[in-house]
Amino acid sequence: MAVPFDRIPDSLGYLVLTEDGAVVNSGGDLENKEDVANQFMNIIQTALRIPLSSSKKDKFKKLSIVWDNFMYVITISAHKIYICKRRFIPPDAAMA
């Protein structure tokens, strides 16, 4: 099933993984990047262990890793992990 990552604004690349880290689909800057996928899996598994609230069932909905000009946005849905590399444009400071 093709995931329409080209509809995500400023998308630079994507990875779709199974829950155990196998690459299902990839494209753009992240095409065939299995080693990067393994690094993401480590981050995701650690993030799943951090309690975000008193409820133990509260797992993260979105994980963002943001540099100056680009970011990775990660989410989990229907037993698949979706990673999108996107351009990051910092919001302008309020103009007087």
Added chain:
Amino acid sequence: MSTKEMDALLRFRLPGIAGVICTDEHGLCLGAKGVATRETSGHIANIAESAARLNPNLPPPVIAIESEGGSILIKKEGTITMGIYKSPN
């Protein structure tokens, strides 16, 4: 950041800040205030280090872990990693 400064951060009651945690590069908890617990210091340090290794030529990134129950912002600066817990809007 000293524990005094972490106390001040919470005392100012900046809107939405529920906790603060500070760790060193080994995961040792240097201070935890509010909803942040010492037990998570290792995970926070690990995430910061792993994210920085994605692009070792760039400065360490900001990591945001978001859920319905709140979010955590994590940033590594030198040997210190900070985590800020934000309550949901």
